[in-house]
Amino acid sequence: MISLLRSVTLVIACLATGCASLPPPGPRVSEQAIPASPQTTLGRIALSLKAGPAGRSAVRPLPQASFALDARLELIRRAQASLDVQTYHLGNDKTGLLILRELRDAARRGVRVRLLLDDFHTVGLDRPLLALAAEAGAEVRLFNPFAGGREHTATRWLSFFSDFSRLNHRMHNKLLVADGAIAIAGGRNLADEYFMRSNGANFLDFELLMAGPVVPQSARIFDEYWNSDVVYPLAHVARTHDTADTLKGEFELASSEAHAPRPDRPPELDAFGEPPLGQELARGELRWMRAEADAFADSPNKALGSRPAGMVTLAQRWYATMEAAKSQLIVISPYFIPGDKGMERIRAARARGLHITVITNSLADTDEPLVNVNYNTYRVALLQAGVELLEVSSRQMKRNGVMRRALRDAQGRLHGKLALIDREWVLLGSMNLDPRSALLNTEFGVRVRSFELTQALHYAYLLDNVEGVYRVKLGPDGQGVQWVGTGDESNEVLDDEPDSSMLTRLQLLMFSWFVPSDQL
Known part of the structure; x- marks a missing residue:
């Protein structure tokens, strides 16, 4: 039955697109x-x-x-x-x-x-x-x-x-x-x-x-x-x-x-x-921060689906740099799926005393809910390992007057991709910390060594006391999670996923069964 449906789909696709194929690469001057x-x-x-x-x-x-x-x-x-x-x-x-x-x-x-x-x-x-x-x-x-x-x-x-x-x-x-x-x-x-x-x-x-x-x-x-x-x-x-x-x-x-x-x-x-x-x-006058900086990218041939011997991906470079952290690692990624290997790296880093903070989107505010559902499967393990976990929320952000005026009636979502290491290194670019960026898509990034830049980013994003987020913590039983609001005096504590319905969560969970995590 599955093969029949696939065949029908292929036939329809060919009819709709004319069975088009790319022209062979012609001569091209570099x-x-x-x-x-x-x-x-x-x-x-x-x-x-x-x-x-x-x-x-x-x-x-x-x-x-x-x-x-x-x-x-x-x-x-x-x-x-x-x-x-x-x-x-x-x-x-x-x-x-x-x-x-x-x-x-x-x-x-x-x-x-x-x-x-x-x-x-x-x-x-x-x-x-x-x-x-x-x-x-x-x-x-x-x-x-x-x-x-x-x-x-x-x-x-x-x-x-x-x-x-x-x-x-x-x-x-x-x-x-x-x-x-x-x-x-x-x-x-x-x-x-x-x-x-x-x-x-x-x-x-x-x-x-x-x-x-x-x-x-x-x-x-x-x-x-x-x-x-x-x-x-x-x-x-x-x-x-x-x-x-x-x-x-x-x-x-x-x-x-x-x-x-x-x-x-x-x-x-x-x-x-x-x-x-x-x-x-x-x-004709620009004020700059002077710093060591290097640009890296995946090979465009990553799109061919194969990895020739010697090819180093941007993800491999970034993970190696993060693993060299000595005291503090702050990861900001809208889509965060650590995977089993990532959890091994995180546990090893925590065992040697590294303080790790992860900032990502809440379920209610992500534009990729299936990614968020997959991230949720690692949430308890991250907290049990001692990771500080923060989830960006429009509702929490709008408690701040500046952000409320900036967003107006629109929803606010995290899209920045940053890692700050030991107040010395900044990794930035297009790469998310998820399997799609690591394995499927090509990415571009810049590595900067600058105390001045890391301090500026700590200031700009209030990274020493982040607001506009839910602080996620382990529940009383140590197996579930709770969300603690920020930005007001009450700092409400929630036992259910904030700003999302049980029906939404159930639908996403069912869809996630059919989408392999390495496609997210």
């Missing part, structure tokens, strides 16, 4: 990043950093959404030579269309624009992307693309399950490099909900502005992906009979101020007392 040059404003700023400590990069945290979007737009607008942009999700919304419009404008003033997208979330974007690619100097490529059924979500899913072993591997990296000089890396995708512009749910995220040696490292990683065999030029998979002029006219309307308005100006100062990036660029 392209390289344009290095920082004193001929550009951003290049002069980056090259002036050589006067600082040898080998050190310059970093600046971007925890607030309005400042992160402002920084990205300012870099795009001020670029004079090149823009390399890599992301997992570009929204077909006001933020995604605004970014495309700004990239289009950059291409028109002579900037070389390279946009690399994972193809999973590009439904409805083929035509605006083709319009951008029609500009001289702009090119769009897709990572591990869908060959057919591109126009609709339903046919995409049919294609996905008919070619599951290939399409289940996605590029989760996020990176922007402007003029080979200044870069942004972290967890934010390019869509409304990552910049507090959604009315439904918004993500709390983190990025790092970077200059110095870590930028050419990041640019080389971008080039490795851009020239990879698992990346295809947009025109090879998204075709149209319309002329470039028709596409450009359509895009002009879709990305107009009415559909893609500019964001409100950010506040005068960020959480660290710094003005928006644009103001500092206008003065």
Whole structure:
């Protein structure tokens, strides 16, 4: 019966998608990043950093959404030579269309624009992307693309399950490099909900502005992906009979101020007392933290489903760094599934006295409830091992006036991916601590050695006394859990999963039986 259903599904998928297959890779000239040059404003700023400590990069945290979007737009607008942009999700919304419009404008003033997208979330974007690619100097490529059924979500899913072993591997990296000089890396995708512009749910995220040696490292990683065999030029998979002029006219309307308005100006100062990036660029003076920083990424060939001898994944690097912690490890991950091996590492670390804190989403506020259900199976074991466990909650966050004004009626969700080690090291990027990031998707990350940065993040996120969360603790019997609220005097104690119904929990538990944990 199961094989019959699978056969029927495959037949329907083939009919819907035309049994499409990817074209064979054709001859392609390898392209390289344009290095920082004193001929550009951003290049002069980056090259002036050589006067600082040898080998050190310059970093600046971007925890607030309005400042992160402002920084990205300012870099795009001020670029004079090149823009390399890599992301997992570009929204077909006001933020995604605004970014495309700004990239289009950059291409028109002579900037070389390279946009690399994972193809999973590009439904409805083929035509605006083709319009951008029609500009001289702009090119769009897709990572591990869908060959057919591109126009609709339903046919995409049919294609996905008919070619599951290939399409289940996605590029989760996020990176922007402007003029080979200044870069942004972290967890934010390019869509409304990552910049507090959604009315439904918004993500709390983190990025790092970077200059110095870590930028050419990041640019080389971008080039490795851009020239990879698992990346295809947009025109090879998204075709149209319309002329470039028709596409450009359509895009002009879709990305107009009415559909893609500019964001409100950010506040005068960020959480660290710094003005928006644009103001500092206008003065030609930027305040940085100087630190050792290195960029790493999975090989794009991870998407082929095999691991050649010698391939080291980003997850392996990050776990090795965390295992070297001496006194304190703080892990911030929206999706957290330690697995049996992870639990072994955690117990060993606790046995040698390491204080471990894990901050993740509550069930009520996660956008991936099946991941949360799987995490729940480890919750008691984590607490029994002595891990401090905190779950982010919209209800708890909105007890703080600042967060209540920021979120308004929207839900708040954690999306930042960070590890802080011994107040000395920071690991950040696109990688979640779950099997999907470790085994299936490609990821990008930056490792920074800086007491100043770790202290700043402790301050920004109140990590020494976190609010806006439920503190999870063992129940009186030592086998169940309780949730303790924060942010008010009552600090209520709950015996049931906060802000979720028994029916919801039961439905998710049943669904979780059919989804292997290594797919989460």
